[in-house]
Amino acid sequence: MYKAVLIFCLIMALASAVFYILLGVGVMHAGNLTGEDIPTFYYVIPVGYALMGAALFFRKRWIIITDLVLVVFTLLVFYSRYAAQPDVMWSVPGLATKIAQLLMGIGLVYLLVNFKKNARAK
Numbered sequence: 012m013y014k015a016v017l018i019f020c021l022i023m024a025l026a027s028a029v030f031y032i033l034l035g036v037g038v039m040h041a042g043n044l045t046g047e048d049i050p051t052f053y054y055v056i057p058v059g060y061a062l063m064g065a066a067l068f069f070r071k072r073w074i075i076i077t078d079l080v081l082v083v084f085t086l087l088v089f090y091s092r093y094a095a096q097p098d099v100m101w102s103v104p105g106l107a108t109k110i111a112q113l114l115m116g117i118g119l120v121y122l123l124v125n126f127k128k129n130a131r132a133k
Contacts, residue, residue: 013129016118017067020078023115024064027108028057034104041105042098064115072126079119082112 033039035053063078089109093099100106122129 013122013125016121017070020067020115020118020122021064023111023118024060027111027115028060030104030107030111031057031060034108039102039104041102042096042100067122070129072123075119075123075126079116079123082116082119086112086116 030039031053034041035057059081063081066074067078086109089105090100093105
């Protein structure tokens with residue numbers, strides 16, 4: 012089960028990265044955010060998510076904790092920054108990235124809780 016959750020977290024990280032790429036290149040739009048309104052980090056975030064997902068396979072506790080902190084931070088920043096803009100919050104890229112990140116966060120909590128049990132099973 013542990014390995015399946017690792018793969019699930021990787022898939023969620025890559026799904027989130029794909030939606031950020033689509034948002035960054037203008038294929039999808041999040042409400043009133045358009046080309047010049049989209050911060051440069053929307054082009055850097057997909058690389059970070061891909062690396063986060065891949066790094067999980069090193070099976071280090073500190074990597075899981077770091078990934079979880081980054082996912083929670085991303086969710087909090089999104090909801091605090093765009094809380095007053097429902098057109099961004101309820102847009103396809105807004106929902107798709109946040110659902111993938113939330114599911115990844117749940118998977119990361121599972122990995123963290125079951126880390127010692129998995130380490131003993133090796």
